Amino acid sequence: xxxxxxxxxxxxxxxxxxxxxxxxxxxxxxxxxxxxxxxxxxxxxxxxxxxxxxxxxxxxxxxxxxxxxxxxxxxxxxxxxxxxxxxxxxxxxxxxxxxxxxxxxxxxxxxxxxxxxxxxxxxxxxxxxxxxxxxxxxxxxxxxxxxxxxxxxxxxxxxxxxxxxxxxxxxxx
Amino acid sequence: xxxxxxxxxxxxxxxxxxxxxxxxxxxxxxxxxxxxxxxxxxxxxxxxxxxxxxxxxxxxxxxxxxxxxxxxxxxxxxxxxxxxxxxxxxxxxxxxxxxxxxxxxxxxxxxxxxxxxxxxxxxxxxxxxxxxxxxxxxxxxxxxxxxxxxxxxxxxxxxxxxxxxxxxxxxxxxxxxxxxxxxxxxxxxxxxxxxxxxxxxxxxxxxxxxxxxxxxxxxxxxxxxx
Amino acid sequence: xxxxxxxxxxxxxxxxxxxxxxxxxxxxxxxxxxxxxxxxxxxxxxxxxxxxxxxxxxxxxxxxxxxxxxxxxxxxxxxxxxxxxxxxxxxxxxxxxxxxxxxxxxxxxxxxxxxxxxxxxxxxxxxxxxxxxxxxxxxxxxxxxxxxxxxxxxxxxxxxxxxxxxxxxxxxxxxxxxxxxxxxxxxxxxxxxxxxxxxxxxxxxxxxxxxxxxxxxxxxxxxxxxxxxxxxxxxxxxxxxxxxxxxxxxxxxxxxxxxxxxxxxxxxxxxxxxxxxxxxxxxxxxxxxxxxxxxxxxxxxxxxxxxxxxxxxxxxxxxxxxxxxxxxxxxxxxxxxxxxxxxxxxxxxxxxxxxxxxxxxxxxxxxxxxxxxxxxxxxxxxxxxxxxxxxxxxxxxxxxxxxxxxxxxxxxxxxxxxxxxxxxxxxxxxxxxxxxxxxxxxxxxxxxxxxxxxxxxxxxxxxxxxxxxxxxxxxxxxxxxxxxxxxxxxxxxxxxxxxxxxxxxxxxxxxxxxxxxxxxxxxxxxxxxxxxxxxxxxxxxxxxxxxxxxxxxxxxxxxxxxxxxxxxxxxxxxxxxxxxxxxxxxxxxxxxx
Numbered sequence: 001x002x003x004x005x006x007x008x009x010x011x012x013x014x015x016x017x018x019x020x021x022x023x024x025x026x027x028x029x030x031x032x033x034x035x036x037x038x039x040x041x042x043x044x045x046x047x048x049x050x051x052x053x054x055x056x057x058x059x060x061x062x063x064x065x066x067x068x069x070x071x072x073x074x075x076x077x078x079x080x081x082x083x084x085x086x087x088x089x090x091x092x093x094x095x096x097x098x099x100x101x102x103x104x105x106x107x108x109x110x111x112x113x114x115x116x117x118x119x120x121x122x123x124x125x126x127x128x129x130x131x132x133x134x135x136x137x138x139x140x141x142x143x144x145x146x147x148x149x150x151x152x153x154x155x156x157x158x159x160x161x162x163x164x165x166x167x168x169x170x171x172x173x
Numbered sequence: 174x175x176x177x178x179x180x181x182x183x184x185x186x187x188x189x190x191x192x193x194x195x196x197x198x199x200x201x202x203x204x205x206x207x208x209x210x211x212x213x214x215x216x217x218x219x220x221x222x223x224x225x226x227x228x229x230x231x232x233x234x235x236x237x238x239x240x241x242x243x244x245x246x247x248x249x250x251x252x253x254x255x256x257x258x259x260x261x262x263x264x265x266x267x268x269x270x271x272x273x274x275x276x277x278x279x280x281x282x283x284x285x286x287x288x289x290x291x292x293x294x295x296x297x298x299x300x301x302x303x304x305x306x307x308x309x310x311x312x313x314x315x316x317x318x319x320x321x322x323x324x325x326x327x328x329x330x331x332x333x334x335x336x337x338x339x340x341x342x343x344x345x346x347x348x349x350x351x352x353x354x355x356x357x358x359x360x361x362x363x364x365x366x367x368x369x370x371x372x373x374x375x376x377x378x379x380x381x382x383x384x385x386x387x388x389x390x391x392x393x394x395x396x397x398x399x
Numbered sequence: 400x401x402x403x404x405x406x407x408x409x410x411x412x413x414x415x416x417x418x419x420x421x422x423x424x425x426x427x428x429x430x431x432x433x434x435x436x437x438x439x440x441x442x443x444x445x446x447x448x449x450x451x452x453x454x455x456x457x458x459x460x461x462x463x464x465x466x467x468x469x470x471x472x473x474x475x476x477x478x479x480x481x482x483x484x485x486x487x488x489x490x491x492x493x494x495x496x497x498x499x500x501x502x503x504x505x506x507x508x509x510x511x512x513x514x515x516x517x518x519x520x521x522x523x524x525x526x527x528x529x530x531x532x533x534x535x536x537x538x539x540x541x542x543x544x545x546x547x548x549x550x551x552x553x554x555x556x557x558x559x560x561x562x563x564x565x566x567x568x569x570x571x572x573x574x575x576x577x578x579x580x581x582x583x584x585x586x587x588x589x590x591x592x593x594x595x596x597x598x599x600x601x602x603x604x605x606x607x608x609x610x611x612x613x614x615x616x617x618x619x620x621x622x623x624x625x626x627x628x629x630x631x632x633x634x635x636x637x638x639x640x641x642x643x644x645x646x647x648x649x650x651x652x653x654x655x656x657x658x659x660x661x662x663x664x665x666x667x668x669x670x671x672x673x674x675x676x677x678x679x680x681x682x683x684x685x686x687x688x689x690x691x692x693x694x695x696x697x698x699x700x701x702x703x704x705x706x707x708x709x710x711x712x713x714x715x716x717x718x719x720x721x722x723x724x725x726x727x728x729x730x731x732x733x734x735x736x737x738x739x740x741x742x743x744x745x746x747x748x749x750x751x752x753x754x755x756x757x758x759x760x761x762x763x764x765x766x767x768x769x770x771x772x773x774x775x776x777x778x779x780x781x782x783x784x785x786x787x788x789x790x791x792x793x794x795x796x797x798x799x800x801x802x803x804x805x806x807x808x809x810x811x812x813x814x815x816x817x818x819x820x821x822x823x824x825x826x827x828x829x830x831x832x833x834x835x836x837x838x839x840x841x842x843x844x845x846x847x848x849x850x851x852x853x854x855x856x857x858x859x860x861x862x863x864x865x866x867x868x869x870x871x872x873x874x875x876x877x878x879x880x881x882x883x884x885x886x887x888x889x890x891x892x893x894x895x896x897x898x899x900x901x902x903x904x905x906x907x908x909x910x911x912x913x914x915x916x917x918x919x920x921x922x923x924x925x926x927x928x929x930x931x932x933x934x935x936x937x938x939x940x941x942x943x944x945x946x947x948x949x950x951x952x953x954x955x956x957x958x959x960x961x962x963x964x965x966x967x968x969x970x971x972x973x974x975x976x977x978x979x980x981x982x983x984x985x986x987x988x989x990x991x992x
Contacts, residue, residue, distance in 0.1 A: 026192050027188070027192065029192070029196075030191055030192040030194075030195040030196065033195040033196045033198070033199040034195045034199070036199050037198050037199045040199070040202050040203065040206065041202065044202070044205075044206055052258065052259045053259050053261045053270075053272070055263065055265075057263075058282075058283065058311070060282075060283045061311070062282075062286075062311070143247070145287070146244070146287075147286075147287070149286070151286065
């Protein structure tokens with residue numbers, strides 16, 4: 001700086017090792033503070049951009065009495081979920097094709113889910129039997145309340161065979 | 174001029190202002206961030222989680238049947254998985270978006286599917302009530318009956334007892350004044366059992382002659398000034 | 400392995416191909432050439448010269464006001480864009496989004512506060528910047544055009560603040576904008592309630608206000624329209640003009656010119672001397688605004704309700720001066736004509752200057768007594784009106800001292816007003832000294848109309864004509880202090896004489912009914928305003944303008960603007976002292992003065 005008197009102390013990190021507070025270290029600290037300010041501003045702006053409340057339906061929702069669900073597929077369009085009952089119990093499939101995210105349609109005559117976008121086909125377990133989808137359909141966690149209501153939780157998902165048909169992803173009721 | 178010169182050549186120099194300015198700037202931004210992060214409701218949530226964990230743990234320890242124990246274990250796992258966050262109930266058909274459950278966690282259908290707690294202290298108490306059963310929070314939210322400021326997240330603003338909010342919280346029998354928003358059969362004791370105070374109030378309204386100028390549902394006086 | 404020191408690492412980076420392709424220069428050395436290159440080689444800084452006169456760098460010359468105004472504009476753009484991610488300009492959603500910003504968005508309230516306080520600060524700072532430029536004569540040749548661009552930027556700043564004021568969609572917003580935009584319906588010819596509108600078929604469904612609001616009331620269309628104006632149209636326009644404004648400053652040289660007789664100009668290097676001062680100004684202002692935004696919340700009242708008008712309903716502070724003037728003038732005057740004349744008058748200032756060399760580049764308070772007195776008088780009057788409007792007007796716009804509570808029941812209703820001259824086209828007559836209760840003097844027929852017009856012409860002709868002539872008629876050189884003292888005494892004397900005349904004429908109905916009281920308050924109003932008008936319109940011009948080198952057009956324009964400004968003061972005196980509502984009234988054409 002044109003109006004700064006030359007300092008005899010060495011520059012750079014050596015200064016920080018000395019315990020005395022020199023003008024240079026104060027200046028470096030001031031620049032550091034400004035840098036921290038910029039980082040904090042950017043961080044604050046980033047945090048601002050992430051909403052804290054969503055005007056979307058809740059991820060965890062009730063779907064009526066579990067014993068009322070018939071054998072086969074019940075469609076929940078608003079939440080994009082299929083509730084499937086077989087002889088072993090009840091589970092919930094997320095109606096999102098694992099290829100590129102379209103909503104497949106249920107064809108009861110063929111006992112298949114078929115995606116209209118690129119032709120992926122799934123069976124009742126969610127496994128891919130045709131088409132470009134790379135993975136089986138995801139299953140949402142399900143639970144039954146003490147009153148007998150079915151609760152579906154889309155914030156927890158599983159699609160691996162062996163894991164998806166037990167524990168919180170399958171309900172015997 | 175000596176003091177002025179002294180001030181500007183020794184203390185308020187460009188260098189000192191630069192150093193001080195940068196630190197003050199950082200400090201003040203920090204203050205803004207700290208103030209923003211220290212929200213009133215976070216304390217209530219942390220307290221609730223602590224109380225719930227303690228209660229559930231003691232229930233697990235005292236459980237007599239395995240089934241009973243499993244229910245509490247599942248609930249404890251659920252509570253442990255919760256973070257401190259804003260919670261909102263939505264009733265888009267009624268244009269209500271209520272954040273009451275951020276503090277009144279007993280009514281959060283995710284945390285407590287029965288929307289009941291056994292606590293007696295405010296805001297954690299959630300006593301069972303037949304009206305609550307008939308009007309599940311997932312469909313109705315809170316403020317359509319209880320009023321107050323649903324969008325707010327502080328105690329004073331949420332309860333609506335602040336300047337520039339003309340619908341403060343309704344408590345006790347006053348809640349019944351909201352029933353008429355949707356129900357028209359308030360005179361029927363059998364189908365609307367919880368509205369006795371409303372009926373008494375309406376009787377006074379007629380008895381004292383208020384109905385001469387004011388109206389209820391189209392019945393009553395038609396004073397042009399009111 | 401040779402681990403490089405920090406300096407060596409930095410040199411490696413700065414001399415690499417990747418770095419040099421983005422930033423020229425490589426390692427900077429602390430030489431004059433490289434310091435100049437910091438400026439010349441940097442797109443953000445190259446509007447600066449590489450070297451600058453020392454006097455132009457001093458903080459106490461510009462107080463950094465122009466730069467700070469631009470800095471505030473940048474803060475407003477950044478905070479504004481961030482707020483746009485959560486705010487929706489629809490009447491069902493806007494208020495809810497404001498509540499969301501306050502309660503549910505991280506740093507939402509802080510950013511909203513920062514945006515609002517920066518906006519208020521920017522309006523204040525651009526006004527102060529204008530005052531500074533005036534007081535240092537920095538509008539004179541060759542900088543006249545840039546001054547004009549600056550005046551337009553001032554108007555755009557006010558308009559930006561005004562359009563933004565509506566967006567929260569609360570009671571404060573909707574009614575402030577209702578008051579403000581109702582001015583537009585009083586525009587002559589283009590406003591449904593302005594003079595001459597009924598002659599050209601302009602109604603509430605197609606006038607200037609309709610175009611501004613996108614409807615007949617402040618509603619959904621207005622909100623969207625103001626949003627687009629506020630976020631896109633006006634900022635782009637202001638940006639374009641700012642480019643011109645900054646370019647002109649650079650091209651015309653920064654204004655702190657060397658004083659005549661100075662040694663050859665001593666120049667400093669802009670890097671770092673000017674740049675560090677600009678940086679310092681920016682961060683100190685930013686720090687202050689951040690602190691203010693942490694401590695003070697921007698207001699948000701109830702949801703906008705077009706059925707309930709708050710009492711009182713006040714415009715934003717920078718328009719409260721105009722709202723106060725509405726007590727004394729019809730909207731077409733106070734809201735359209737006066738602001739228009741003020742804007743045009745401000746832009747005309749550089750062209751009315753007799754001596755382009757006088758007092759440029761320093762605070763030439765002594766060298767330009769007339770210019771400074773008149774300009775500062777206008778600014779002070781503007782701020783006095785704002786202060787009155789802010790602190791001394793309560794419910795029903797009644798006068799309340801700042802410490803008085805706004806209890807409506809204690810206030811005496813304002814006295815009944817009367818009109819000096821009135822023309823009635825429907826029944827073809829002229830009226831004098833009329834009010835609702837007192838018919839006054841009525842002259843029927845076309846003679847009456849002609850008399851009324853003649854009287855009005857004589858009144859305004861005498862004021863403006865006399866005002867133009869009298870300063871030129873003075874022959875000798877009257878000492879200033881003495882003339883002002885004499886004027887003061889004379890004004891008081893006139894006040895006392897007026898009191899005596901009032902007592903004498905009280906027997907007549909048109910005086911006793913129209914001016915029931917003429918006590919100390921009224922005498923004081925009369926004496927004070929008369930003193931002010933005589934000093935500003937006569938004493939000062941005869942001293943400073945009589946022998947100046949102004950061309951007749953320049954003299955005429957200067958005096959007309961001055962007389963109009965003082966006319967406002969006189970009208971206020973007429974209202975406060977004599978309860979005169981209109982000096983001249985033509986109800987059939989909505990023309991009332």
